[in-house]
Amino acid sequence: MSSPSVYRLLLIILHCLYNLVDFILRTWIYWRYRVYQYFTANTFIQNIDNYIHLRILHLDKLPAHIVIILGTEKPSYSDLSNIVFWCIASGIPYITFYDHKGTLKKTEEILKDTLIERKLDMKQIIWNHEEYKNGITSTTTTTNGYKNGKSKHAQNGTRKFHINILSHTNGGKHSLVNTIKKLSTSYYNNRGGETGNHPPSPSSDMIDIEYLNNYINSDFKLPEPDLGIVCGNILCLYGILPWHIRTTEFIQLETHVNIHIDTFLQILYKYAKSEQRYGK
Structure with a gap:
C-alpha cells in the first residue's frame, strides 16, 4: 500500500473516531440535562x-x-x-x-x-x-x-x-439594500416631506453615513x-x-x-x- 493511501486511511479513521466521540459527548450532555431537569423541575422552577x-x-x-x-x-x-x-x-x-x-x-x-x-x-x-x-x-x-x-x-x-x-x-445586510432602494425611489420621484417615520426625501449631497444611520435607525x-x-x-x-x-x-x-x-x-x-x- 502506497504512502498516500495509508495517510488517507488514517485520516478517515481519525475522522470517524472524532465523530464517534462527539456523538457520545452530545448524547451524554443531552441525557444528563434531561435527568437533571426531571428531578429538579418542581423545586427549581419555583x-x-x-x-x-x-x-x-x-x-x-x-x-x-x-x-x-x-x-x-x-x-x-x-x-x-x-x-x-x-x-x-x-x-x-x-x-x-x-x-x-x-x-x-x-x-x-x-x-x-x-x-x-x-x-x-x-x-x-x-x-x-x-x-x-x-x-x-x-x-x-x-x-x-x-x-x-x-x-x-x-x-x-x-x-x-x-x-x-x-x-x-x-x-441584516438586506435592510441596507432596502434602504438604498427606498432612498433612490424617493429621490427620483421627488418626494418631499415625511415618509412614514423616515426623514424627508434628501438631495444627493445630503446623503452621507450619518443620514443613512438615522434613516435605518428610524426602523x-x-x-x-x-x-x-x-x-x-x-x-x-x-x-x-x-x-x-x-x-x-x-x-x-x-x-x-x-x-x-x-x-x-x-x-x-x-x-x-x-x-x-x-x-x-
Whole structure:
C-alpha cells in the first residue's frame, strides 16, 4: 500500500473516531440535562428568580440588551422561552433574537404561545415595539435606554421587557439594500416631506453615513446590543448590521438547544469580566 493511501486511511479513521466521540459527548450532555431537569423541575422552577438573583448579585455589570444569533440552528421554542425567562429574572430589558433565515420571524407566534403557556405575564412585554393589552397588541412609542441602572419604564413605576425578532430583511445586510432602494425611489420621484417615520426625501449631497444611520435607525428602534450570543460551531455574525454591534461583546455558544441555566449564567459571568475598550 502506497504512502498516500495509508495517510488517507488514517485520516478517515481519525475522522470517524472524532465523530464517534462527539456523538457520545452530545448524547451524554443531552441525557444528563434531561435527568437533571426531571428531578429538579418542581423545586427549581419555583425558586428560579431567587437562584438567578443570588448568582448575579456581585457581578460588576449586566447587559441591558442581549442579542441571540441562531446561526444555522433551527429555533427550539422551549429553550428560547427559557432564555427569555432568565433574561427577565436577571433584569435584562432588551432581548433580541436574530435568525438570518427568517424561520423564527415567520413562526414567532409559536414562541409567544410557548411563553403564554409558561405563565409569563405578557403585560410586561413589548413585542417588536408592540405592547400587550388585554390579549392584543398595540403600538407603543417608548424611549429606550438605561439610566442609573434602571430602565425608564422602571423609573415610572412599571417594568417592561422588549422582545424583538430580527431576520436578514429587517436586521441584516438586506435592510441596507432596502434602504438604498427606498432612498433612490424617493429621490427620483421627488418626494418631499415625511415618509412614514423616515426623514424627508434628501438631495444627493445630503446623503452621507450619518443620514443613512438615522434613516435605518428610524426602523431599528433599539439600543445597541451589549452582549451577543452566537449559537453553533461556526463563529459568524450571519449578516447582522455592523453599526448595530459596534460595542457588542460576542460569546460563542455551542448550541441553544437544551441550554442549561448555569450555562446562561456562565455567559453573564464572562461578559461581566470582559473589558470593553470602545475602540481605544
